[in-house]
Amino acid sequence: MSERAEKTEINYSFKCPICNEGKIEISKVTYDVPDGDKILIIKFECNLCNYSNNDIIPLTTNFTPGIMKLKVSNEDDLKSKIYRSPVGSLEIPELELVVNPGPRADFYYTNVEGILFRFENAVSIYRKNLEKDDAQIKEIDKILKDLGKALKGEFKFTLVITDTGGGSYIIPNDKAKYSFEKFESKELN
């Protein structure tokens, strides 16, 4: 994380639910989001296996509505963190992928890579249920191929979150690739 992240505490110790041997370390980080709000990220990490999990608590709720864009062109960008609020829509135009507003818990807090994995999984399941001669298959295979490349940082795309209520945000690994466009109040009416 950036120099603006402030590590407040690291401690202890409960048993890892995955490997049953490691200890889970809990760390809490307060982070200043680009528009001036604060969030608390709680990270759970096993010291033996790869298990880790995040929880996030907004410390201020007055996020600014607008359109957030992140240009993704390498593996480093895939680690940028994403929080989509229930009123935010998430889109990757180059991959024809859209998540509409709604309470989909698994999209609440993740990184770009996590979003691509979920899309890949959903598209694969959709493809399996199609008839062999379905006209959509060609197009879907193209999307799956591009998704595979994207997961290796070899496909350039833009991740767009449109949030009319505020509350969504992107924490970019590379700030130069992030842009935020505030809604004028007339656009909200």
Ligand SMILES: [Zn+2]
């Ligand atoms: Zn473990």
